[in-house]
Amino acid sequence: MERTMEEVCEDTCTGSELAADDWNGTRIDEQTAIDLAELFKALGDPTRMKLIYALLDRELCVHDLCVILNMTQSAVSHQLRYLRNVRIVKRRKTGKTVYYSLDDTHVKEIVLLTIQHLAHG
Amino acid sequence: MERTMEEVCEDTCTGSELAADDWNGTRIDEQTAIDLAELFKALGDPTRMKLIYALLDRELCVHDLCVILNMTQSAVSHQLRYLRNVRIVKRRKTGKTVYYSLDDTHVKEIVLLTIQHLAHG
DNA sequence: ATTAAATATGAATACTTGTTCATATAATAT
DNA sequence: ATATTATATGAACAAGTATTCATATTTAAT
Numbered sequence: 001m002e003r004t005m006e007e008v009c010e011d012t013c014t015g016s017e018l019a020a021d022d023w024n025g026t027r028i029d030e031q032t033a034i035d036l037a038e039l040f041k042a043l044g045d046p047t048r049m050k051l052i053y054a055l056l057d058r059e060l061c062v063h064d065l066c067v068i069l070n071m072t073q074s075a076v077s078h079q080l081r082y083l084r085n086v087r088i089v090k091r092r093k094t095g096k097t098v099y100y101s102l103d104d105t106h107v108k109e110i111v112l113l114t115i116q117h118l119a120h121g
Numbered sequence: 122m123e124r125t126m127e128e129v130c131e132d133t134c135t136g137s138e139l140a141a142d143d144w145n146g147t148r149i150d151e152q153t154a155i156d157l158a159e160l161f162k163a164l165g166d167p168t169r170m171k172l173i174y175a176l177l178d179r180e181l182c183v184h185d186l187c188v189i190l191n192m193t194q195s196a197v198s199h200q201l202r203y204l205r206n207v208r209i210v211k212r213r214k215t216g217k218t219v220y221y222s223l224d225d226t227h228v229k230e231i232v233l234l235t236i237q238h239l240a241h242g
Numbered sequence: 243a244t245t246a247a248a249t250a251t252g253a254a255t256a257c258t259t260g261t262t263c264a265t266a267t268a269a270t271a272t
Numbered sequence: 273a274t275a276t277t278a279t280a281t282g283a284a285c286a287a288g289t290a291t292t293c294a295t296a297t298t299t300a301a302t
Contacts, residue, residue, distance in 0.1 A: 023185075023188075023189055025178075026174070026175040026178075026179070026181070026189055027171075027174075027175065027189055028170065028171050028174040028175070030167075032236070032239070033167045033170045033171050033174070034167050035239055036164070036170050036232070036235060036236065036239065037164070037165050037166050037167045037169075037170045038165075039165075039235060039239070040161045040162070040164035040165035040170070040235070041161075041162065041165030041166070042165075043157070043158070043161035043165070044158050044159075044160075044161035044162030044163075044164070044165040045158050045162070045289090045290080046151075046154045046155050046158045047290075047291095048158075049149065049154045049157050049158045049161070050148075050149055050154050053147070053148075053149040053154070054147040054148065054149070057146075057147075058147070060147070061248085061249090062248070062249055062250090063247095063248070063249085064144075067144075068144055068147055068148055071291090072291080072292075072293095073248080073249070073250090074249095074250085074251085074291080074292070074293080074294095075290075075291055075292075076249095077249060077250055077251080078250085078251080078290075078291075079290080079291095080249095080250095081250080081251085082290095093249095093298095093299095095248090095298095095299060095300070096247060096248045096249080096298070096299045096300065097247095097248060097249080097299095098248075098249060098250095106235075106238035106241075109234065109238075110231060110234055110235055110238070111157070113230065113231055113234060114157060114160060114161070114227075114231055115153070115157065117227035117230075117231070118153070118156055118157065118160070120227075166259090166260075168260075168261095182278085182279090183278070183279060183280090184277095184278070184279085192261090193261080193262075193263095194278080194279070194280090195261080195262070195263080195264095195279095195280085195281085196260075196261055196262075197279095198279060198280055198281080199260075199261075199280085199281080200260080200261095201279095201280095202280075202281085203260095214268095214269095214279095216269060216270070216278090217268070217269045217270065217277060217278045217279075218269095218277090218278060218279080219278075219279060219280090
């Protein structure tokens, strides 16, 4: 991308109390922004949110998740793959059935914190 | 939606250690799932993530945000409207310029917590 | 070997979304 | 009044996404 605002703006804009070169700390690293967004995007769908919520405290097999969400096995399986790709969820196989659980406690903390915030909305 | 798994499955599936009617607490309220997802979706885009990060500690006018993100005023303005619609961000107008800031501290906590988690990846 | 059960996956489709372009609004200055 | 600055917005388009459908894979049972 290139400069998008007119040059003159930089001289006339009195909007910020900061000097133009004193924006360190306000600019996030590009890759960090992408990584953060990727994680949040994974949480940003009702179906995946329900899956994650169901897995907050226990592992569950695909079938049980289908019943809980009342959705087709295919749709659930596709979303589980999505969540697995971004390391939110992990698999454990026993015979024919595959158990899913949260990959670590990070996401649980984030979700619980956010639920609190919604409650005090 | 309707039942999606075969009935027989409920009898034969030995996946869960829970009885079929003991899933209270694993099923999240539909509206809560939607609300959570809506919030996370708003955080789930690199551009919006950069905007929010820039606003973590200070309010900034639209022009400054354009410079910081190096994006067109239109694109920034559209995303700011998005963030305002979901109450993540609020406006303050002074003359011609409009200052944006986080609507409350909730989102800041969530973002900082998530940044920590990414760091301890 | 067949059959059935549990899960995975590729293709297709309908829907959503982020940016651009052009233009509109609002405030200030001359 | 006119021009300029700062921001907002509608339409359009490209790119992305969630679900469905059909089918594949894996494991166990008979």
